[in-house]
Amino acid sequence: VSALPPAPAEARLVVQTGATALTAALFATAFAYGAVLAGLIVAATSTGADPSERFIYLVPIVFAGVAIGSNVWAWRARASDVFLSEAGLRLEGGRWSGRAWTWAEVDVDRTRLVTDFNASVTTNGHRTYRRAFVLGLTNGEEVELASSFDDAEHASLEALLVAVQARLAPAPVAAPVEGLLGCGSCGAPVAPQPAETSPCWSCGAAVPTPAALADKVRAAQRVAAGRGAAEARIRSWLEQPPAAAVNRWLAAVFMVRYGLPLLLCLGSGQWAAILLGAWTIGRVCWLTIIDRFAYRSLSLDWAARPAAAPGAPPRCRACAAPIAPRAGDVIARCAACDADNVLGVDLARAEAEVQVARVDIEQFIAAQAERRGWPRVQVGLGALATAVAFVWGALA
Ligand SMILES: [Zn+2]
């Protein structure tokens, strides 16, 4: 029996990436400075003689209102993760950071997604509504764990709902897929090995492996052997720091932006280095958020289905066939349908909700690399420009 990667004690789901918070931070600081500027202009130009001028006073007030609203929005949208385990669920980051509930405390029938059609955001002609994940508790309380206007974050909330429902009302064990290897003695679906026989995980019987299937497993393992770089990439995404790390960067973005006037006054000789450094911090924050998108996609679109029973092999996300990964691998290609699967992120997702279209994980890695490419260059250039500006400022 091949050694399977150990199942994680906790499954982690990215609920809020922090991308919304970073956008809100831009609005918040821009409107805060706009309010101050508008206030100064109004104070300088208004004579107070003409009553029609009073409308002018509204401009800085409106700016200040939008700034306050954007700050609240950013605070609510800060990054958060949910961790699911045998015991229950807990949150890290966001409004409920540090809170945990056992499964016995959760009322699955009242746990749901709530869409608020009175709250909407329109970007580029696309309207989205505020959706919230409401956790119902057996003591009658209801807790809004997270909310978002963002389509992608809505998908995370849906996945969380499915995962919670699956924990509390487990789906019946799926029947073995037609035409796949099944144990002759006990009927369990067996992960095919590249050998004459494949051992049954359930009863230990040696199940003869059809030659064509053994060849496919051999081909899948050859692919796996040449995937060191992809394995390392996926591993680094799976091991990335939790939501709190992103929230620290978000906090740094806020502090630097609001502190700019003070920083520029204190270090006026280094104004160029201060401005470039502030911009670079924003880009670093964005880069950490992009990696959270990667993690979320791995857990939502690429994760193998969990084993149907303790000790059973994980199953292909696309076709549910048992897969036989090599010891320690985090990606495994399904011998039955050629879909790549990521192991070690067990969300107990619904059987129906599977991304079949994406087969080759190298495409995903390439797309993510492309997504990171330009922000990475920006961070590098920003850091370099900050250093050059600092030296220039010190010499001048
Ligand atoms: Zn068996």
Ligand SMILES: [Zn+2]
């Ligand atoms: Zn498959």
